[in-house]
Amino acid sequence: MVAIKSITAIAALSLVNTAQAWYNDLPSCLSPFDPFVYTGCYDNGQTGQKEALTLRTDLDQQNMTVATCVSHCKVSTALLPEDQCTFPCTGNSSETCGGDTEINIWMDPTFPPLADQTDVSEYVPVGCWTDEATEGKALFYRQDSLDSSTMTTKDCLQSCLSGGFPFAGTEYGGECYCGVVVGNGTALATDASTCNMPCNGNSDETCGGPSRLSLYVAKDLESLEPCGTPPDTSSTITTPPATSTKPPTTSSTTTAPVCTTTTVTPSKCEYKVGKWCSNPVPEWKDKSSCLVSFSQCLLQSTSCFLKAGLPDALSCFQYTEWCTALDLYCLTKCVGTACDKPTFIKKSPPKGGNPPTTQTSTTACPTTVVTTTKTKTTTTPAPTSSCPVPTPTGICTQPTNKKYGYAPGKPVGGIPLPIVTCNNIKNDWNNGNVFKMYTDQNSQNCPTYTRPKCSSACVDACKTQFQQCESVYTDGCKKGLFNSPWKDADAACQAQYNDCLTINKNVKGDGKCTTWTC
Incomplete structure (x- = not known):
């Protein structure tokens, strides 16, 4: 089963029914992302009829391009011949932006299908969220078909699940x-x-x-590559044909030069x-x-214990050891000499994942053509800046207890206290959220x-550690x-939690994360 709204991250371009469109300021994706897949030219309905897509943005119609529309959007209707979509985009005349009553549709291919066995238990609480922003609602699809007088959490989750929505509230x-x-x-x-x-219902x-x-x-149900995930880029190396010092031979046949192209796709x-x-982890x-x-x-280790599930979560200890091996490599092999990721990976290969893929192809070398291009300068929104956190040292302290044997570097069951340290997203840091768990x-x-909520961050860290301690260590016992x-095990987890609080x-957090630096 694939619900229509499970692939609802779509972008479309049309000039039809502007008076009836539903405007909503959905968040644009300002970071690079994998391109949407073009699905075709569709009938967008006559005035008064149901449109192919219900949400309309408030983007500038006089400067529209495919990229602008797609980045803002990160269908059951008739597919038409391509020649029915004929209107050039107002921001780039070499692109097509629908027609009078036709619409070009792109689909985000990174959303997974909605499997039949998926149920409401897949939804986990995120917390209490504000819903009073001037830009619009936190979630945009109101479920008016539900009876508000008998509303329960399960009713809402089931309704969102039926539509394939990853977020519900x-x-x-x-x-x-x-x-x-x-x-x-x-x-x-x-x-x-x-x-x-x-x-109202419970x-x-x-x-x-x-x-x-x-x-x-x-x-x-979330996109496998949400906004902010780098696109699937490949590094391409073109090898020119080897030159020969042999004297020319008489021949009536001319062979085109051959180039070998090696494409490396990151995991x-x-x-x-x-x-x-x-x-x-980044190259170095x-x-x-x-x-x-x-x-x-190391900062990803907590998420491993949270998401791997038993008994697989026991292998998260091996992941932490792999990170420790990387730390040792940095401190011993990168002193006064060059070092790199491929050398470390060859010595300590990661487990279970997919290694980078390499493909080599041989083709005729392209003919070099010199062209002159006129450059048009445009202003685009700056992407959200982020950087790796320079140190995994957190502001929260792992407690010590001789009776139960836990101490810094030796938590109960080996389950680490989540790291609370500097926020690596610049615009969020600028908004005052200087710390991140x-x-x-x-x-x-x-x-x-x-900064005033530092103690709350550590409370959340202690609580998360306790939950993992119970779900991995106690249940594992x-x-x-x-x-x-x-x-x-349960008594030790409880004692550690109380001591942690x-x-x-x-x-x-005084003196910590006072400046945002990369």
Whole structure:
């Protein structure tokens, strides 16, 4: 089963029915991303009829290009011959932007199909989310078909699941919204207690509040490459034909020169553990850049324990050891000499992931043509700046307890305290969210905190560690995956959690992350 809205990240261009279109300021993707797939020229309906796409942006119609439309959008209707879409784009006359009642449609190919076995249990709570931004709602698709007087969380999640939406949210006790992305200007509420309205259909559940959304996300339904994920780029090396010193021979046949092209495609899943995949660590060439890659490696370890699932989560310890091996390589092999990622990977190959692929092809060398191009200068929005975090040292402290044997570098069950350190997204840092708890391999999905909320960040880190301690270590002991009795494991997890809250109670983060640097 593939729901229409599970592939709803689509872009379209048309000049039809402008008076009836539904305007909404969906967030544009300002970072590079894999291109949308063009699906064809479609009938967009006559005035008064249902349109192929229901959402219309407020982009400038007089300067439209395919790239502009697609970046803003990151169908059941009749497919027409291509010659029915004939209007040139107003921003680039070499491109086609639909027709009078026709529409060109592009589809984001990175959304997974909605499998029949997917259920509402895939949705996990994200927290209490603001829904009062001037740019629009946090989630744009209101589920008006649901009865607000009997609304429950499950009703809302099921409705969003049926449409293939990765995000779902309840608000004001009886409202349900779905979305592919979370809207601009909205954020995690600084006070979670503002989501305080019971669901109209189940008073034991919370369904948001006034301008507050109880937000849920189903990771399996999200784009496999969300906005901010670098596109699938390839490095291409063209080898010119070898020159010969042999004297020319008389021949009536002329052979075109041959070029060999080697294409290297980077891996998208460098280290795989169960349901979890790590993002590839960056390339490096010296000690400094090598340590940056180590930081990126280690910051993903918490997400491994969160997402791999038992018994696979036990292999997350091996991933952490792999990161430690990288740290040792940086400190010993990059001293006074050049070092690089391929050398390390050859010595310590990652497990389970997909290695980079290399393809070699031989073709006739292209003829060099010199052309003159007129350059038109345009102003485009600056992409969201981000950088690897320079150090994995966090502001929260792992507690010590001699009775249970845990200490810094030796947490219960080996489950590390999530790292809370500087925010690596510049515009978010500029908005005052200087700290981030790294619990997702995609740092854009990680919760952020202002400086006054440092202690809250550490509370969340302690809570996350405790949840992982219980779900991996205690449950693992119950299943015989560890040697300790499960009751002892549970007691140690509980004690560590209480000590963690105590030792991090007054964390202020003074002197930390005062400037944003790459």
